[in-house]
Amino acid sequence: MAAEAEEMSLKDKGNEFFKAGNYLKAAALYTQAIKQDPSNPTLFSNRAAAFLHLVKLNKALADAETTISLNPQWEKGYFRKGCTLEAMEQYDDALSAFQTALQYNPQSAEVSRKIKRVSQLAKDKKRAQEVENMRSNVDMVQHLDEFKSEMSEKYGAEECWKHVFSFVVETMETAVKSWHETSKVDAKVYFLLDKEKTDTEKYAPIVNVDKAFESPHTHGSCFQFLRQYADDSFSSAACLVAPKSIISYPQVWRGQGLRKWRHSQQDGFFVQFESPLLRKLWFIPSSNEKGKTLCRDPEVLDISAHEVFPRLFKEKLPNS
Numbered sequence: 001m002a003a004e005a006e007e008m009s010l011k012d013k014g015n016e017f018f019k020a021g022n023y024l025k026a027a028a029l030y031t032q033a034i035k036q037d038p039s040n041p042t043l044f045s046n047r048a049a050a051f052l053h054l055v056k057l058n059k060a061l062a063d064a065e066t067t068i069s070l071n072p073q074w075e076k077g078y079f080r081k082g083c084t085l086e087a088m089e090q091y092d093d094a095l096s097a098f099q100t101a102l103q104y105n106p107q108s109a110e111v112s113r114k115i116k117r118v119s120q121l122a123k124d125k126k127r128a129q130e131v132e133n134m135r136s137n138v139d140m141v142q143h144l145d146e147f148k149s150e151m152s153e154k155y156g157a158e159e160c161w162k163h164v165f166s167f168v169v170e171t172m173e174t175a176v177k178s179w180h181e182t183s184k185v186d187a188k189v190y191f192l193l194d195k196e197k198t199d200t201e202k203y204a205p206i207v208n209v210d211k212a213f214e215s216p217h218t219h220g221s222c223f224q225f226l227r228q229y230a231d232d233s234f235s236s237a238a239c240l241v242a243p244k245s246i247i248s249y250p251q252v253w254r255g256q257g258l259r260k261w262r263h264s265q266q267d268g269f270f271v272q273f274e275s276p277l278l279r280k281l282w283f284i285p286s287s288n289e290k291g292k293t294l295c296r297d298p299e300v301l302d303i304s305a306h307e308v309f310p311r312l313f314k315e316k317l318p319n320s
Helices: 002-019 023-035 039-055 056-071 075-087 091-104 108-136 145-155 159-183 217-233
Strands: 188-192 206-208 237-243 269-274 279-289 291-293 299-301
Touching: 002 023, 039 075, 039 188, 039 237, 056 075, 056 217, 075 091, 075 108, 075 145, 091 108, 145 159, 159 188, 159 217, 159 237, 159 279, 188 217, 269 291
Parallel strands: none
Antiparallel strands: 188 206, 188 237, 237 269, 269 279, 279 291, 279 299
């Protein structure tokens, strides 16, 4: 009887320290009590709660499992297990533990609240992982089937356009990765130079055009320069990348009648492909999801309505 009274006293003392927020002392007292009564599930449950507050999660989980093994019909062990797994961000396993707890105590409002909370946390975590996967695994090829078909129609055999297509994909993917990492892209024109004809000491494959969109005058001057540059450098194609945010002129998203801009105030950037045989324009919208910047799928635009620059190359008919 004396040992039982001492055990109860240790537990009660532990409870008092727990209520006062001294979880370390509470855990120590529960440990002393367990030594005297190692088959008491309440002591393991209480110590699990103390360990959880001390963020000693592995110890808390072990005590929760012991609680369950000592009294499988008591919902408290499953509740402690669920709370610990929630802290470990193992939300699916936590939800399973809480659901088991509810089976043994269907009236528990506390457990019901936990199930609702952890269900949402599990959904949020899953979506955050999906967003991160989309940010990490950039694959623009899957969005360019229509462009590939147009390339085949205009250029003919695949060997005639494969390198051009790869050039566009690489340009797009580089821009998307930059946007994901820094939430911005620099306004640049990428040129596909001729390996044999281009004087690479004089002509670089990338031209900065960040000042081009300040006014009609700067836009016109830059366009004339780029058109001459494309000709003199013997480029076979070019890709413009320009963030919407820096474009004061031309604001191609304003007032196009039936061809009205469909992306509202959404941020993002333009990619405009130029070649003698084919022109193409995309807008890649951006959003913020789960605290991360995410590029959405590229949207094809009507280049006759929304072109960022006029035609850079003299038009050439297929097979001419």
